[in-house]
Amino acid sequence: MNAGSTRRAAKLADVARLARVSTATVSRALTVPDKVKPATVTRIRQAVEALGYVAHGAARALASRRTHTIGLVIPTLDNAIFANTTHALQRTLDEAGYTLLLACHEFDAGVEARVTGALIERGVDGLVLLGTTHPPSVLRMIDTHQIPYVLTWALDASGRYPCIGFDNRAAAVRIADHLLALGHREFAVISGVTAGNERAADRLEGVRQALGARSIALAPERVVEKPYTLSSGREGLREVLRGTPRPTAVICGNDVLAIGALAECRAQALAVPRELSVTGFDDLEMAAVVTPGLTTVHFPTTELGAYAAQHLLARLAGRPFETRTELPVELVVRGSTGPPSR
Amino acid sequence: MNAGSTRRAAKLADVARLARVSTATVSRALTVPDKVKPATVTRIRQAVEALGYVAHGAARALASRRTHTIGLVIPTLDNAIFANTTHALQRTLDEAGYTLLLACHEFDAGVEARVTGALIERGVDGLVLLGTTHPPSVLRMIDTHQIPYVLTWALDASGRYPCIGFDNRAAAVRIADHLLALGHREFAVISGVTAGNERAADRLEGVRQALGARSIALAPERVVEKPYTLSSGREGLREVLRGTPRPTAVICGNDVLAIGALAECRAQALAVPRELSVTGFDDLEMAAVVTPGLTTVHFPTTELGAYAAQHLLARLAGRPFETRTELPVELVVRGSTGPPSR
DNA sequence: TTGTAAGCGTTATCAC
DNA sequence: GTGATAACGCTTACAA
Numbered sequence: 001m002n003a004g005s006t007r008r009a010a011k012l013a014d015v016a017r018l019a020r021v022s023t024a025t026v027s028r029a030l031t032v033p034d035k036v037k038p039a040t041v042t043r044i045r046q047a048v049e050a051l052g053y054v055a056h057g058a059a060r061a062l063a064s065r066r067t068h069t070i071g072l073v074i075p076t077l078d079n080a081i082f083a084n085t086t087h088a089l090q091r092t093l094d095e096a097g098y099t100l101l102l103a104c105h106e107f108d109a110g111v112e113a114r115v116t117g118a119l120i121e122r123g124v125d126g127l128v129l130l131g132t133t134h135p136p137s138v139l140r141m142i143d144t145h146q147i148p149y150v151l152t153w154a155l156d157a158s159g160r161y162p163c164i165g166f167d168n169r170a171a172a173v174r175i176a177d178h179l180l181a182l183g184h185r186e187f188a189v190i191s192g193v194t195a196g197n198e199r200a201a202d203r204l205e206g207v208r209q210a211l212g213a214r215s216i217a218l219a220p221e222r223v224v225e226k227p228y229t230l231s232s233g234r235e236g237l238r239e240v241l242r243g244t245p246r247p248t249a250v251i252c253g254n255d256v257l258a259i260g261a262l263a264e265c266r267a268q269a270l271a272v273p274r275e276l277s278v279t280g281f282d283d284l285e286m287a288a289v290v291t292p293g294l295t296t297v298h299f300p301t302t303e304l305g306a307y308a309a310q311h312l313l314a315r316l317a318g319r320p321f322e323t324r325t326e327l328p329v330e331l332v333v334r335g336s337t338g339p340p341s342r
Numbered sequence: 343m344n345a346g347s348t349r350r351a352a353k354l355a356d357v358a359r360l361a362r363v364s365t366a367t368v369s370r371a372l373t374v375p376d377k378v379k380p381a382t383v384t385r386i387r388q389a390v391e392a393l394g395y396v397a398h399g400a401a402r403a404l405a406s407r408r409t410h411t412i413g414l415v416i417p418t419l420d421n422a423i424f425a426n427t428t429h430a431l432q433r434t435l436d437e438a439g440y441t442l443l444l445a446c447h448e449f450d451a452g453v454e455a456r457v458t459g460a461l462i463e464r465g466v467d468g469l470v471l472l473g474t475t476h477p478p479s480v481l482r483m484i485d486t487h488q489i490p491y492v493l494t495w496a497l498d499a500s501g502r503y504p505c506i507g508f509d510n511r512a513a514a515v516r517i518a519d520h521l522l523a524l525g526h527r528e529f530a531v532i533s534g535v536t537a538g539n540e541r542a543a544d545r546l547e548g549v550r551q552a553l554g555a556r557s558i559a560l561a562p563e564r565v566v567e568k569p570y571t572l573s574s575g576r577e578g579l580r581e582v583l584r585g586t587p588r589p590t591a592v593i594c595g596n597d598v599l600a601i602g603a604l605a606e607c608r609a610q611a612l613a614v615p616r617e618l619s620v621t622g623f624d625d626l627e628m629a630a631v632v633t634p635g636l637t638t639v640h641f642p643t644t645e646l647g648a649y650a651a652q653h654l655l656a657r658l659a660g661r662p663f664e665t666r667t668e669l670p671v672e673l674v675v676r677g678s679t680g681p682p683s684r
Numbered sequence: 685t686t687g688t689a690a691g692c693g694t695t696a697t698c699a700c
Numbered sequence: 701g702t703g704a705t706a707a708c709g710c711t712t713a714c715a716a
Contacts, residue, residue, distance in 0.1 A: 011694090022704075025702055031695085052486050056465065058401075059692065062707095062708045063693075067464070083425035090419070091448075094445065094453075099445065121396050140394065230631055290608060365710075370711090401709030403710090404710070405709080406712085
């Protein structure tokens with residue numbers, strides 16, 4: 001019979017008894033050892049070890065008003081791009097003794113409000129949100145509970161909210177300019193769904209802006225909005241290819257759509273990039289590495305997660321922090337070339 | 343000036359006062375409304391709304407001994423395969439009012455012990471672990487605190503631990519048999535690092551077993567162990583190609599390695615699958631969709647996450663539950679063909 | 685159906 | 701340096 005399974009978990013008082021000190025001293029020895037005589041600390045450490053004592057987080061949180069927990073609210077983890085950020089965030093928090101509470105809302109504002117509430121109820125010390133637009137109720141709850149937070153993956157134009165992110169619009173301008181410089185004039189866009197997704201909207205807007213600067217308009221039939229799935233990418237390509245003249249360059253709202261579009265090119269025996277140039281945002285090194293002609297704007301998603309963690313940790317520790325951090329993006333050209341000559 | 347930012351967060355007593363009832367009634371109205379007169383519930387709901395009341399999770403947890411929180415410990419989120427499972431798990435938990443606490447250990451047993459301890463200290467009601475082999479300290483802590491848990495992604499051979507997963511060895515046998523049936527006789531394996539990773543070890547073992555049944559041995563130089571990265575996959579392919587006769591089939595320990603290997607094939611102008619057959623485990627639809635010749639064993643990772651959540655939720659609710667669930671895997675053939683004739 | 689009050693296991697404020 | 705002890709905000713017998 002296993003002894004461990006019969007004995008109930010030890011509490012602070014048990015440790016105190018075994019170490020022959022008060023609970024107050026044990027508490028101090030565990031959180032601020034410098035304020036306790038070294039010999040006492042040692043004795044307490046031994047008692048902790050002997051009993052396999054683990055602090056009761058809820059009790060600790062109730063008394064100290066700190067849970068050492070950070071909440072993250074993202075649209076989804078299905079997209080590798082958010083998974084990377086999440087991983088980096090968790091890593092950095094763990095090193096500082098913080099644990100990550102995770103919630104996804106699947107691009108649904110109602111769900112976002114609910115899960116954010118759940119995190120706040122769990123007592124998160126800080127909150128990382130994705131994007132700059134959120135349901136009013138979310139901002140109100142955060143305000144009421146005075147929870148330090150940081151918006152990520154986009155930059156707050158108003159300058160009122162702390163944020164760490166990328167300039168999605170500028171990134172789109174960059175990719176469009178690159179294609180314009182190569183000589184492309186016939187564009188199409190397979191955009192993400194822009195409603196309720198400012199990142200997708202900013203990217204589309206950036207393309208429009210860059211083309212507009214050269215007096216090139218983007219006809220309605222040259223723009224399709226699709227959810228971020230492979231089959232949508234394939235579908236999107238078929239749709240934009242229907243128009244005449246056929247576009248020579250297709251800009252996709254993210255990597256998944258781009259991969260889908262490339263798959264459709266292959267299915268239609270279209271040579272990429274000779275007959276068609278496909279570009280996209282984010283990054284999917286794994287697919288790009290075996291796919292010629294996939295030019296992308298790469299976002300430093302890992303850095304983003306680490307920075308977000310550091311921002312909150314600094315605030316919680318009372319250290320100075322940046323209110324706004326813009327991370328540079330990188331244009332990764334993988335064999336993209338100019339349009340076919342007529 | 344924003345009124346919300348000056349007023350402190352409301353507590354249960356505030357709601358009770360406004361609704362003119364005791365705190366006990368408010369508590370009941372919020373957790374077991376059926377035991378409170380409807381009119382009272384309504385009054386309390388209004389008070390909650392008016393004050394923007396959100397329960398204090400730590401206090402609630404301390405009193406009820408339930409945090410409504412589930413912990414997940416995985417190697418990494420960098421691998422899409424674990425991200426999918428995590429996402430599904432979170433989704434299912436959220437629907438039941440549970441929140442996910444996430445920790446990654448990067449294949450380091452020491453880190454695993456530490457982060458698992460952190461989750462237990464945070465008071466998780468249940469725990470999802472990945473794989474069946476864990477540091478003894480982890481199992482001891484779980485036992486001491488009597489925390490319901492479930493092992494995933496592998497099946498416990500001893501039958502002592504609740505688990506939901508796949509038979510990695512059988513999956514490997516399946517993929518090897520498939521290749522044998524196609525006529526392949528010269529095999530090479532780019533395996534994951536098997537030390538401390540039973541899933542990788544099981545897969546390698548499965549290949550050996552299937553080949554052994556046909557009296558085909560796997561020479562040491564035909565097996566390389568690599569971390570799950572693209573460049574390792576490329577490197578691995580170069581290494582196994584050095585031997586003579588050259589293998590006609592390369593089995594990769596997971597999808598990332600397989601994609602890397604495919605990239606190297608392309609770099610060396612090797613025709614896949616005509617000159618070489620590349621197969622792998624897990625799944626990376628995104629890359630496979632644009633890559634001919636990538637045969638894989640697909641694991642239902644989303645189902646795994648959902649099942650794991652359901653298992654724990656059932657136990658926490660006192661409902662009956664399966665102790666052992668084996669999920670079927672699927673062989674996805676994407677153009678893989680037999681070996682070139684000599 | 686509702687109220688009273690005793691915890692839940694820590695931390696933190698005092699004294700000593 | 702250490703020890704009493706009062707919070708912390710909620711749940712839950714037990715009473716009414």
